[in-house]
Structure formats: C-alpha cells, structure tokens
Amino acid sequence: MTVTPLGASCPCGGMVPVKGVTMNAVKMIQKENQLELPLFFLDEEPKTAEVIPFEPKPEWTDDEVRQLRDGLLWHSLRVLADGRAGSEIKQETMAWVMSDEVHPFSFVVCCDEAGYDPSGVREGVKSILNRLARVKAGG
Structure with a gap:
C-alpha cells in the first residue's frame, strides 16, 4: 500500500x-x-556591533545614602501635607509611612537613620492630616 x-x-x-x-x-x-524563500540576509556582510565602553557603577558613600533617605522622608511628608498633590500619590505615600517593612529605603529605616521614632512620626502625620482635613472642611 x-x-x-x-x-x-x-x-x-x-x-x-x-x-x-x-x-x-x-x-x-x-x-x-x-x-x-530566499534568505536575502545571507548575501549581506555581517554587521558588527558597536562596542559600548564599560562604565563602572557609581559607588554611593554612606553619607550620600543618609542624605537620600532624609530627602525621601521629608519629601514624603511634604507630599502628604500638600493640597495640590493627587490622591494616588498621597495614598502611595501614606501606605509607605504606615508600612512596617524593613528594607534600605523603607519608612522605618529612613526614620531610624534620621533619629526619629517611626511611631511618633506616624502619630504626628495623622494629627496634622486630621487638622488639615478639619480646616479644609471649614470646621
């Protein structure tokens, strides 16, 4: 067959x-x-890649990392108090402030590095935000 x-x-x-x-x-x-199907690219000369020179990654000093943490902390607090900031960035910032996660740029680490008690800062933030809400509401 x-x-x-x-x-x-x-x-x-x-x-x-x-x-x-x-x-x-x-x-x-x-x-x-x-x-x-003709393989047209077989007739072409191979193209050489452009060599990108190696640039070493910048090394951060401990002082620069401290400055960055301090700047992040203060910027975040300003965002929460700024009436012009959008609700999404405020929610994201508030979630960061209320988080107990510990990593190099967490709220807890930034506060500790700056010499502040994270719980005390949180209470202060809540108090200020409550006062701002009352003022905004006219009361």
Missing part, C-alpha cells in the same frame, strides 16, 4: 493511503508544493 499527502484538502496535513501511487511520486508532489 502507498500513501499520498492530502495537502490543502486536509486540515490535518496527514497522509492517506492511495492505490497505485508510489512513495517516489509522493516525494515529487511534496517537493513541487514546497515554498522556497
């Missing part, structure tokens, strides 16, 4: 037996139906 490809007439692309058709005939039919 011999088989022949169904080609486009069969969505499965399978082979079905057909009497009187040899495998050589099948291979010829398959070869005739093959697409040949």
Whole structure:
C-alpha cells in the first residue's frame, strides 16, 4: 500500500493511503508544493556591533545614602501635607509611612537613620492630616 499527502484538502496535513501511487511520486508532489524563500540576509556582510565602553557603577558613600533617605522622608511628608498633590500619590505615600517593612529605603529605616521614632512620626502625620482635613472642611 502507498500513501499520498492530502495537502490543502486536509486540515490535518496527514497522509492517506492511495492505490497505485508510489512513495517516489509522493516525494515529487511534496517537493513541487514546497515554498522556497530566499534568505536575502545571507548575501549581506555581517554587521558588527558597536562596542559600548564599560562604565563602572557609581559607588554611593554612606553619607550620600543618609542624605537620600532624609530627602525621601521629608519629601514624603511634604507630599502628604500638600493640597495640590493627587490622591494616588498621597495614598502611595501614606501606605509607605504606615508600612512596617524593613528594607534600605523603607519608612522605618529612613526614620531610624534620621533619629526619629517611626511611631511618633506616624502619630504626628495623622494629627496634622486630621487638622488639615478639619480646616479644609471649614470646621
């Protein structure tokens, strides 16, 4: 028994037996139906990559990290008190202030580095925000 490809007439692309058709005939039919795509890029010269010079990462001093933490803390407190700041940035900042996570630039670490008690700062922030809300409401 011999088989022949169904080609486009069969969505499965399978082979079905057909009497009187040899495998050589099948291979010829398959070869005739093959697409040949020229690989145009093989004729081109390979392009060389531009070499980017290595630049070492800047090293931060302990004092620079302390300044960054201090700046982050004060900027965040200003954002919370600023009536022009959007609600999304205020919510994000408040979530940062209320978080007890400990990582290099967490609220707890920034307060500790600046010599402040995180709980005391949080209470102060809540008190100021409550007063600002009362003033804004006219009371």
